[in-house]
Amino acid sequence: xxxxxGTQVTLAVALLWMTNQDAxxxxxxxxxxxxxxxxxxxxxxxxxxxxxxxxxxxxxxxxGINYRRGVPYTVTCASPFSNAMTxxxxxxxxxxxxxxxxxxxxxxxxxxxxNGADWSLNTAVNFTYPNFPIVQAVPVKxxxxxxxxxxxxxxxxxxxxxx
Numbered sequence: 001x002x003x004x005x006g007t008q009v010t011l012a013v014a015l016l017w018m019t020n021q022d023a024x025x026x027x028x029x030x031x032x033x034x035x036x037x038x039x040x041x042x043x044x045x046x047x048x049x050x051x052x053x054x055x056x057x058x059x060x061x062x063x064g065i066n067y068r069r070g071v072p073y074t075v076t077c078a079s080p081f082s083n084a085m086t087x088x089x090x091x092x093x094x095x096x097x098x099x100x101x102x103x104x105x106x107x108x109x110x111x112x113x114x115n116g117a118d119w120s121l122n123t124a125v126n127f128t129y130p131n132f133p134i135v136q137a138v139p140v141k142x143x144x145x146x147x148x149x150x151x152x153x154x155x156x157x158x159x160x161x162x163x
Contacts, residue, residue: 094142
């Protein structure tokens with residue numbers, strides 16, 4: 001039995017010696033690659049994006065639910081591949097709620113939705129090209145305020161980026 005134990009010890013020492021010999025080896029490694037810029041995307045063929053709220057909004061019915069409209073945008077990217085991307089609406093938040101887009105009327109803002117969920121202004125949303133999110137907008141007013149009639153507008157920048 002002592003003989004077999006001696007054999008096991010010798011084998012273990014030989015394996016340990018071989019492992020240590022491998023750790024001492026080294027070689028050079030050369031990495032070559034070419035970095036390419038992602039293909040460009042164009043939103044609405046370069047035109048201004050308009051959300052048609054219409055001319056018949058009643059000040060008393062602006063409540064963040066009524067008058068919700070789809071945001072009609074298109075994005076064309078030169079890439080034929082599926083890509084991880086982000087969509088973000090960058091702009092100034094309303095004085096009464098920084099999550100909604102400010103308008104020229106101080107008590108009126110535009111709340112955004114992406115795929116039916118609240119979408120805070122200046123917050124990127126992930127998606128996979130070419131499956132673009134559905135974007136909606138609705139006018140909202142400062143709680144307790146009384147809106148005056150008249151035209152309103154808001155300005156923001158829609159940004160699509162590769163991840």
